[in-house]
Amino acid sequence: MSRGLYFRCFPTPAQQHTLMQWIGCQRFIYNAKVTEYNYFRRFQRHSLMHAGLHAPCDQAYSQFKSELTPFLNDVPSEILRNGATRFGQASSRFFAKLGGRPKHHKKQANASVWITKELFHFEPIPDGSGYRLFLGKANFRTQGKHPLGD
Numbered sequence: 001m002s003r004g005l006y007f008r009c010f011p012t013p014a015q016q017h018t019l020m021q022w023i024g025c026q027r028f029i030y031n032a033k034v035t036e037y038n039y040f041r042r043f044q045r046h047s048l049m050h051a052g053l054h055a056p057c058d059q060a061y062s063q064f065k066s067e068l069t070p071f072l073n074d075v076p077s078e079i080l081r082n083g084a085t086r087f088g089q090a091s092s093r094f095f096a097k098l099g100g101r102p103k104h105h106k107k108q109a110n111a112s113v114w115i116t117k118e119l120f121h122f123e124p125i126p127d128g129s130g131y132r133l134f135l136g137k138a139n140f141r142t143q144g145k146h147p148l149g150d
Contacts, residue, residue, distance in 0.1 A: 015135075023113045025075045029083030031104045032064045037091065059084040076137050082114040 011019060061084040065072045072080060090102040115135065122131040 019113060021071070022075055022079045022115075023111045024107075025072055026079050026083035026086070026113055027105050027107070027111070028069075028072070029061050029064060029080050030087050033059075033061070033084055033087035034102050034104055037087075037102065059088040076119060078116055078118050078137075079113065082116060086114060 059081075061080050065080075087102055090099070093099040094101050119137060120133060120135045123134050124131055
C-alpha cells in the first residue's frame with residue numbers, strides 16, 4: 001500500500017529560502033516538543049506521580065507561538081502541525097518499543113520537510129507537455145506572501 005510520494009525538486013533560490021525556513025520551523029517545533037516532554041518527564045518523577053498523573057505526550061504546538069517566536073507566523077500552520085505530528089510518531093514508536101526516546105534534531109545538510117496535501121497541487125503546463133508542482137496554501141498565494149510556485 002502506497003502511503004505517500006517522494007519528489008525530487010530543483011527549487012529556485014527564492015524557493016530554497018522558503019523551504020529552508022519551513023525545515024527550520026518544523027525542526028523548532030519538534031525540538032520544543034522533545035524539550036517539553038523531557039521537562040514533564042522529570043517533573044513527573046518528583047510531583048506528578050504523587051497525584052497519579054502522567055507526562056502529557058500530545059501533538060499541540062500553539063503554546064510555542066508567541067511574541068518571542070515571530071518567525072513561526074511566517075509559515076503555514078500545516079508545517080508546524082507536521083512537526084508536532086513527527087514528534088507524536090517518534091514517541092509512539094518509543095512506547096511500542098520500536099525505537100529510542102525522541103531526541104533533538106540537529107541542523108544538517110540533508111534535512112527534509114514533511115509537506116502534506118494541503119500545501120501543494122499540480123497545474124498542467126499550458127503547452128501540454130506535463131505538470132508543474134505548486135507549493136503553498138491558497139491564502140498565501142493570493143496575498144503574495146509565498147514565493148513557491150512562481
